[in-house]
Amino acid sequence: MSILRRVQPGDSNPPAKPGNASPSFTSPTMKKLSTAGITTSQETYQDLKNRVQTKLLAGLDPSMDVTKTAEVRKTIQELFEQILTEENIVLSRAERARLFEQISAEILGYGPLQPLLDEDSITEIMVNGAKNIYVERFGKIQRVPLTFESNEHVMRIIERIVSPLGRRIDESSPYVDARLPDGSRVNAIIPPISLVGPVLTIRKFSRNPITVDQMIQFGTFTPEFVTFIQACVESRLNIVISGGTGSGKTTLLNVVSGYIPADERVITIENAAELQMRQEHVVTLESRPPNIENRGEITIRQLVINALRMRPDRIIVGEIRDEAALDMLQAMNTGHYGSMTTAHANSPRDVLSRMETMVLMAGMDLTVRAIREQVSSAIDLIIHVERMRDGTRKVVNATEVVGMEGEIITLMDIFVFEQSGIDNGKIRGRLHATGLRPKFMDKLEAAGAHLPANIFSPGERRNF
Numbered sequence: 001m002s003i004l005r006r007v008q009p010g011d012s013n014p015p016a017k018p019g020n021a022s023p024s025f026t027s028p029t030m031k032k033l034s035t036a037g038i039t040t041s042q043e044t045y046q047d048l049k050n051r052v053q054t055k056l057l058a059g060l061d062p063s064m065d066v067t068k069t070a071e072v073r074k075t076i077q078e079l080f081e082q083i084l085t086e087e088n089i090v091l092s093r094a095e096r097a098r099l100f101e102q103i104s105a106e107i108l109g110y111g112p113l114q115p116l117l118d119e120d121s122i123t124e125i126m127v128n129g130a131k132n133i134y135v136e137r138f139g140k141i142q143r144v145p146l147t148f149e150s151n152e153h154v155m156r157i158i159e160r161i162v163s164p165l166g167r168r169i170d171e172s173s174p175y176v177d178a179r180l181p182d183g184s185r186v187n188a189i190i191p192p193i194s195l196v197g198p199v200l201t202i203r204k205f206s207r208n209p210i211t212v213d214q215m216i217q218f219g220t221f222t223p224e225f226v227t228f229i230q231a232c233v234e235s236r237l238n239i240v241i242s243g244g245t246g247s248g249k250t251t252l253l254n255v256v257s258g259y260i261p262a263d264e265r266v267i268t269i270e271n272a273a274e275l276q277m278r279q280e281h282v283v284t285l286e287s288r289p290p291n292i293e294n295r296g297e298i299t300i301r302q303l304v305i306n307a308l309r310m311r312p313d314r315i316i317v318g319e320i321r322d323e324a325a326l327d328m329l330q331a332m333n334t335g336h337y338g339s340m341t342t343a344h345a346n347s348p349r350d351v352l353s354r355m356e357t358m359v360l361m362a363g364m365d366l367t368v369r370a371i372r373e374q375v376s377s378a379i380d381l382i383i384h385v386e387r388m389r390d391g392t393r394k395v396v397n398a399t400e401v402v403g404m405e406g407e408i409i410t411l412m413d414i415f416v417f418e419q420s421g422i423d424n425g426k427i428r429g430r431l432h433a434t435g436l437r438p439k440f441m442d443k444l445e446a447a448g449a450h451l452p453a454n455i456f457s458p459g460e461r462r463n464f
Contacts, residue, residue, distance in 0.1 A: 048089075048099070049099060049102060049103065052080070052083055052084070052089075052099065052103065053103045053106060053107075055083050056076065056079050056080060056083060056103060056107075072107075072108060073104060073108065076100075076103070076104055076107060076108075077100065080099075080100050080103065084096070101115075110157050110160065110161070111148065111153065111156075111157050112133070112146045112147065112148055113125060113127070113133075113157065113200075113202070115146075116133075116135055116144065116146070117180075117184075117202070117204065120206070120207070121137050121138065122135045122136065122137055122204060123136050123137070123203070123204050124136035124141075124201070124202065124203055124204065124246070125200075125201070125202040125204065126141075126199075126200075126201050126202075127148075127154060127198070127199060127200040127201070128196050128197075128199055129151065129154070129196040129197030129198065129199070130147060130148040130149065130150050130151050130153060130154050130197055130198075131147045131148070132147075132196075133146050133147065133148075136246075138391060139387070139390065139391015139392060139393075140391050151191075151197040151198055154197065154198040154200065155190065155198055157200070158188045158190070158198060158200060161178050161180065161186055161188070162176050162178045162186075162188070165178050165179070166288070167289060168291075168292065169188055169190060170190075171190075171191075171192065172292070173289070173292075174189060174190050174191070174192065174193040174194075175187070175188065175189040175190070175193060176188050176189075176289070177271050177272045178272055179272040179273060179274055180202070182205065182207065183205050183273065183274045183275075183276060184202055184203060184204045184205050184274070185202070185203040185205075185250075185272055185274050186200070186201070186202050186203075186272070187200075187201045188200050188201075203246075203274075205251075205274060205276065209254055209255075209276045209278075210251055210254070210255065211255070212226055212255055212258070215252075215255060218392065218393070219392060219394060220248070220252070220385075220392075220393055220394055220395060221394070221395040221431050222430065222431050222432075224415075224433065224455055225395060225398065225415055225431055227451065227452070227455060228398070228414070228415070228451065228455060229256055229259070229383070229398070230259045231444050231449035231451055232380070232381055232440075232444070233256060233257070233259035233260060233338070234259055234261065234447065234449060235443055235444045235446075235447035235448075235449045236314075236337040236338030236443075236447065237337070237338065237380035237381050237440060237443065237444075238332045238337060238338065238339050238340070238378055238379050238380045238381070239256065239339075239340045239379075239380065239381045239382075239383065240320075240340070240341055240342070240343055240351055240379055240381070240382050240383070241253050241256070241340070241341075241342045241343075241382075241383045241384075241385065242342065242343050242344070242345040242347075242348065242350070242351045242382055242383070242384045242385070243342075243344070243345070243384060243385040243386060243387075244344065244345075244346065244386065244387065245344065246387055247385045247386055247387045247393055248385050248387065248393035249319075249342040249385060250274060250275070250318065250319075250342060251393075252383065252385055252395070253275065253316070253318075253340060253342055254275060254276045254277075256340065256383075257275070257277060257278075257316060257340060258278050260279055260314060260338070262279050262280060262281075263281075264279070264281065264313035264314060264338075265281050265283070265310075265311060265312055265313045265314075266279055266281065266282045266283070266312065266313065266314050266315075266316060267282075267283050267285065267307040267310055267312040267314070267315050267316070268282060268283070268284050268285065268316045268317075268318070269285045269286075269287075269300060269303045269304060269307060269315065269316070269317045269318065270284075270285070270286055270287070270317070270318030270319070271286070271287050271300065271318065271319070272286065273286045273318075274318065275316065275318060277316075283310065283312075285303045285306075285307065287299055287300050287303060299322075299324065300317065300320075300321075300322070300324040301322070301323055301324035301326075301327055301362075304317065304324050304327040304328055304331060305327055307331075308331060308334075308336070312336060313336075313338070314336065314337075314338045314339055314340070315328070315331055315336055315339045316339065316340050316341070317339075317340075317341040317342075318341070318342065319341065319342045319343065319344075320341045320342070320343050320355075320358065321343075321344070321358070322358055322361055323358060323359070323361040323362035323363070324358075325355055325358035325359050325361075325362075326358070326359045326362040326364065326374075328341060328378075329355070329359065329374045329375060329378040329379075330374075330378075332378035332379065333374060333377055333378045343355070345384070347384060347397070348382040348384050348397050348399040348411055348413075349411060351382050351384075352372075352375055352401075352409050352411075355371075355375050355379075356368065356371050356372065356375065359371045359374070359375075368407075369407055372404060372407070372408075372409050373404060375401070375409060376401055376402075376403050376404050376409045376410075377403075379401045380400065380401060380440050380443075381398065381399070381400055381401070381414075381440075382397070382398075382399045382401065382411075383395060383397070383398050383399075384396055384397040384398075384399065388427045389427065390422075390425055390426050390427050392426075392427065394417055394427075394429075394431070395415070395417065395431055396416065396417040396431075397413055397415070397416055397417070398413070398414045398415035398416075399411050399412065399413050399414065400412045400413075400414055400438045400439060400440060402439050403439075412436055412438070412439070413434050413436070414433065414434060414436060414438050414456070415431050415432065415433055415434065416431070416432065416434055417429055417430070417431045417432075418430060418431075418432060432458055433455065433456045433457060433458055434456075434458065435456060435457060435458045436456065437456050438456075
């Protein structure tokens with residue numbers, strides 16, 4: 001077993017006497033130290049990390065601006081080297097670098113999660129208590145060999161995330177939605193609601209927003225669909241993007257919203273701000289949960305109502321999940337064309353059912369027919385995305401909301417994804433036009449959008 005040693009002045013490497021042994025630290029990469037004749041008692045790696053970290057924190061200036069990461073990291077490096085020298089702690093270069101990075105992550109970052117947040121190939125991080133950390137890479141979930149020290153350690157990291165946002169998490173409010181400075185979405189839930197300890201889920205967003213070309217390359221949609229959706233956005237159609245959890249709704253909304261003209265005023269409304277709008281004139285609004293006295297809550301519905309007074313050209317709601325749906329529909333029906341939102345649903349038809357349910361949650365005395373008329377007149381297009389079994393995300397429907405026939409809202413698929421098979425676990429297929437021309441073509445042409453004559457032709461259905 002390898003040994004970390006403390007070298008004393010004049011030490012000729014005698015065996016340590018019982019009761020007078022200095023603490024040492026076990027390392028899997030330092031076996032040669034134990035053969036050098038230096039003998040000390042053992043201490044865990046964690047004990048060493050905690051001791052050095054505590055001494056380092058004591059030496060840091062509490063008024064230091066931690067947002068200046070490079071300067072703070074340089075200061076930490078100097079203090080770290082000084083402490084190791086003063087305590088005569090000898091580490092290999094690899095162990096010294098590892099210890100420094102872990103301590104830096106505790107001070108400047110998010111502890112064991114920091115290397116996962118820095119890795120671009122990871123799209124989701126899932127912490128199930130202190131000892132179980134999973135990630136999603138390339139659409140597949142896998143466990144990583146990292147752990148927290150304890151549940152208290154997980155709680156410290158959660159507090160570090162939510163505190164700057166003015167949010168709280170405790171036994172009286174045991175779950176919270178938040179975001180990281182880069183816009184990554186965070187959800188945390190703690191005991192007594194969670195029985196496995198604190199649970200933290202982070203939906204990462206790329207430092208460089210995904211482009212249309214990349215999504216075409218990934219097989220999310222086709223160039224023909226891009227031409228179609230660009231015309232729809234520029235012509236100010238009201239669009240709902242639907243799908244299940246993790247299907248890529250927000251990512252698609254980011255891409256689609258990129259076609260909003262730069263001279264329009266856009267108001268975005270979210271529970272935790274994560275949209276990556278590229279326009280210059282964007283106002284971002286974020287809801288707020290109640291404080292410890294159960295006061296001060298600002299809901300999505302209140303923000304939608306307030307946004308109507310802010311002279312928006314478009315209103316973008318990150319996700320509709322409650323009675324705010326009524327106000328969103330009314331905004332779409334009162335001249336705020338080109339508005340967009342996302343909704344959890346299993347299909348375009350399910351979007352309409354969920355909208356009905358959410359409007360009823362508002363407590364208004366409306367008949368089902370009245371609600372359906374509101375929905376059918378407000379929404380022009382539903383884009384449905386799915387996370388496929390192979391981990392890829394694909395647009396599977398682009399569906400027009402045509403209108404009412406009796407008591408039923410009529411839908412018409414413009415584009416559908418047709419699966420042709422599975423090749424080495426990868427789903428093969430292509431998003432293709434159904435051959436039906438949308439009824440809202442008059443709106444597109446009135447707005448000056450001219451689509452190729454054959455864009456709605458089914459054409460040759462090739463595998464993507």
